[in-house]
Amino acid sequence: MKWARRIFQNLILLGSLTFAVVLISVAVALYLWQSTDAGRLPAKTAVILHAINNNLVTLDIDISPPRIVTGGGGGGGNPLLREDMHVPVMGDVQVPVRIYRPRGEGPFPIVMYYHGGAFIEGYGDIDTHDNIVRSLAASTNSVVISVGYRTAPDYVFPTAVEDSYAALRWAEENAANFNGDHETISVAGDSAGGNIATVMTLMSRDRQGPEITSQVLFYPLTTFQDIDLRSREIYDSGYYLLSRQVMYRARDLYTPEERMWSNPYTSPLHADDLTDLPPALIITAEFDPLRDEGEAYAEKLSESGNVVRATRYRGVMHGFVSFYEVMQSGRYGMQEASSFLRQSHAGVLQESPYQLQVRQPPQGMDRVREQAEAFAIAAYLLGRTGVDLLNP
Structure with a gap:
C-alpha cells in the first residue's frame, strides 16, 4: 500500500503547490492593478x-462575490414604501x-435627489442611482424623491434644471400626499446631479422659494468653463x-452655445452672488x-x-459613493x-x-477587511473570466 500512500501524498503536494501558485498569481495581479x-x-x-475598465463587469452589475465575503451595506431597519409616478413640469410634459x-x-423631511450622468441620455x-436614494431614505428617515429630468442631446440647457425646479415645486405643494414636511426640504445629487442640486438652491433663492434646508453634493461639476484645474x-x-x-461631450450637447457656459445655473462656481444659500456638504474624491x-466651490x-x-x-x-455596498469609503x-x-x-447643525x-x-480592521475582500473579488473575477492573471 506504500504506492497508494505515495500517490496520495503527491496529490496533496500538487494541490498545495497549485493553490500556492494561484494565491501568488492573484497577489501579483492585484499589486499590478494597484500601480x-x-x-x-x-x-x-x-x-x-x-x-x-476591462469590461469584466458593467457599472450596473454587482461585482461582489457572495455576501459571506463582502457583507451588506447601507439601509436601515424601517421598511420603505416605494412609488414610481410622473409629475408635471413645463407645459404638458411630465417626467418620472x-x-x-x-x-x-410623519410628516417626514423631504430630500430631492438629482442623479448623475453627464446630462446625457x-x-x-x-x-442607476436607486441604491443611493434607498439608502438615504432609510438612513435619514426622510422622503427621498429621485427626479428623472430630461437630458441632452434632445433637451439642452435649461431643460434639465427647469424640470428639476418644477419637480421641487411639485414636492413642496404636494408634500401632504406622501407624508412629507413642506417646510423641511433638502437637495442632493452626484456629479452632474450635484451641479443640478446646487443650482436648485440658487433658483429657489432667486425665485423666492421653496426654502431649502440643506444641500449635499457628491463630487459635483461646478463649471463648464475652461479654467486651470490640476x-x-x-x-x-x-x-x-x-x-x-x-466632459467635453457633455458640454457640447448640454450647453451647445458658449454663452451658456458662464450662466450661474450651469457654472455656479462663477456666480456673482452666492450669498444666502443653505448649509452645504461637499464630498470629493482624490x-x-x-x-x-468641487473644493473650489466649497471655498x-x-x-x-x-x-x-x-x-x-x-x-x-x-462615483465611489455609488459603490457603498462593496467599498468602505463609499459607506x-x-x-x-x-x-x-x-x-x-433637526436644526442642530453646528457652524x-x-x-x-x-x-x-x-x-x-476596516483596512484588513477591505484587503481581504479585494483579494477575494480579484480571485472571483479572474476565475470567472479566465483573463490573464498578470494583465494590468
Whole structure:
C-alpha cells in the first residue's frame, strides 16, 4: 500500500503547490492593478476599476462575490414604501420620479435627489442611482424623491434644471400626499446631479422659494468653463470613471452655445452672488477630474458667508459613493451625508470655520477587511473570466 500512500501524498503536494501558485498569481495581479501613473491605489479601488475598465463587469452589475465575503451595506431597519409616478413640469410634459418614504404618520423631511450622468441620455437615470436614494431614505428617515429630468442631446440647457425646479415645486405643494414636511426640504445629487442640486438652491433663492434646508453634493461639476484645474489634467484619462472626452461631450450637447457656459445655473462656481444659500456638504474624491472644482466651490460658498463642510476621500475615484455596498469609503461617504442631513433637518447643525477635511482610506480592521475582500473579488473575477492573471 506504500504506492497508494505515495500517490496520495503527491496529490496533496500538487494541490498545495497549485493553490500556492494561484494565491501568488492573484497577489501579483492585484499589486499590478494597484500601480497607476497617478499613484498607488488601495486594493479595493484597484479591483473595481480593473473590472470596469476591462469590461469584466458593467457599472450596473454587482461585482461582489457572495455576501459571506463582502457583507451588506447601507439601509436601515424601517421598511420603505416605494412609488414610481410622473409629475408635471413645463407645459404638458411630465417626467418620472421615484419616491421612497418611511412607514408611519410623519410628516417626514423631504430630500430631492438629482442623479448623475453627464446630462446625457443613457449615462444615468433614476434606476442607476436607486441604491443611493434607498439608502438615504432609510438612513435619514426622510422622503427621498429621485427626479428623472430630461437630458441632452434632445433637451439642452435649461431643460434639465427647469424640470428639476418644477419637480421641487411639485414636492413642496404636494408634500401632504406622501407624508412629507413642506417646510423641511433638502437637495442632493452626484456629479452632474450635484451641479443640478446646487443650482436648485440658487433658483429657489432667486425665485423666492421653496426654502431649502440643506444641500449635499457628491463630487459635483461646478463649471463648464475652461479654467486651470490640476485634477482635470491628471485624472482625465477615463480610467477613474470620468474622462475629458465625456466632459467635453457633455458640454457640447448640454450647453451647445458658449454663452451658456458662464450662466450661474450651469457654472455656479462663477456666480456673482452666492450669498444666502443653505448649509452645504461637499464630498470629493482624490482620483477624480472634478475634485478641484468641487473644493473650489466649497471655498467660494464659505467666503460668501454660508455654512460649508467639505471632505476629500483619499484613495477613491469619481462615483465611489455609488459603490457603498462593496467599498468602505463609499459607506463612510453615505454615513457622512446621512448624518449631515439628519442634523440639518433637526436644526442642530453646528457652524464651524471652514476647513477642507481629508478622509484617509480605511484603517485598522476596516483596512484588513477591505484587503481581504479585494483579494477575494480579484480571485472571483479572474476565475470567472479566465483573463490573464498578470494583465494590468
